[in-house]
Amino acid sequence: MSQPEKNAPLANRIEFFIRRFFERVGGALDFALRRPLNPQPRTDLTALIPPIERAIEEKLRRETGRVVAPNLIELRYDYETYSQLGQQRLDFLQRELRATIYEYIHNRRYAMLGEVRVKIGFDVFTRKLMIKAAFPGETEAPDEATKAAAEAKPQAQRHEVALRLVGGRRLGELRALVASDADPAGIGRSHDNPIVIEDVTVSNFHAAFTIAPNGALWLADLGSSNGTFVNGVRLATGDKSIVRAGDRLRFGEVEVALEVKE
Numbered sequence: 001m002s003q004p005e006k007n008a009p010l011a012n013r014i015e016f017f018i019r020r021f022f023e024r025v026g027g028a029l030d031f032a033l034r035r036p037l038n039p040q041p042r043t044d045l046t047a048l049i050p051p052i053e054r055a056i057e058e059k060l061r062r063e064t065g066r067v068v069a070p071n072l073i074e075l076r077y078d079y080e081t082y083s084q085l086g087q088q089r090l091d092f093l094q095r096e097l098r099a100t101i102y103e104y105i106h107n108r109r110y111a112m113l114g115e116v117r118v119k120i121g122f123d124v125f126t127r128k129l130m131i132k133a134a135f136p137g138e139t140e141a142p143d144e145a146t147k148a149a150a151e152a153k154p155q156a157q158r159h160e161v162a163l164r165l166v167g168g169r170r171l172g173e174l175r176a177l178v179a180s181d182a183d184p185a186g187i188g189r190s191h192d193n194p195i196v197i198e199d200v201t202v203s204n205f206h207a208a209f210t211i212a213p214n215g216a217l218w219l220a221d222l223g224s225s226n227g228t229f230v231n232g233v234r235l236a237t238g239d240k241s242i243v244r245a246g247d248r249l250r251f252g253e254v255e256v257a258l259e260v261k262e
Helices: 001-033 045-059 079-107 144-151
Strands: 060-062 067-068 072-077 117-122 130-134 158-165 176-178 185-188 208-212 216-219 228-230 240-243 249-253 254-261
Touching: 045 079, 045 130, 072 079, 079 117, 130 208, 158 208, 176 185, 176 208, 216 228
Parallel strands: 072 117
Antiparallel strands: 060 067, 072 130, 158 176, 158 254, 185 208, 208 216, 216 240, 228 249, 249 254
């Protein structure tokens, strides 16, 4: 075999890694140009990879002489950041994180119990990024208490809410369906919300309605700039309160009366 033929596999590997490097750089630049303005938490790969690696290392376990790494990674953003990501950015993050996590685990000779899976979602009551690493079966196989609770779980709760503006101002139709088995119904200036209030004192993602475990209606502040008020009392940033029909709500300088139909 000639020397060029011997070097062909090495050359192919070098070419592969060079191509992979430029794909990553190009993808990261493309993602950064579309990155939402909210800087906390960061949504670029360079910021996400270190805490994900730490979560993996903290979850390692030893089985029959080998080190096994968790292969299920879940990221939960605050509601505003998640809403601004868009499907294209979510697809980019999931694709690149899967490849990066696999390389990290493979390079350290860790074993896995399945393929790498990355899930990205949100938590309406958090203002920071939460990262969880898990093994197969930790979520798919609940204990007996969890099974019993699931079997006893009542049907999904639903409330139809409407906001009637106080003071004669007209800002369009302000109503939405809030369900315990669906995403929270956001309120804000952005048209990504089910309830849109086009007023300069209202944040893009100002507040959200959701359902409490007992079926009551909750109103949560989403870190708004000018505050969310229930009957004149301001909610703390990221806090929530049970609300009922007839309550006076205020988002920034926009005051409304709450109507609820179950």
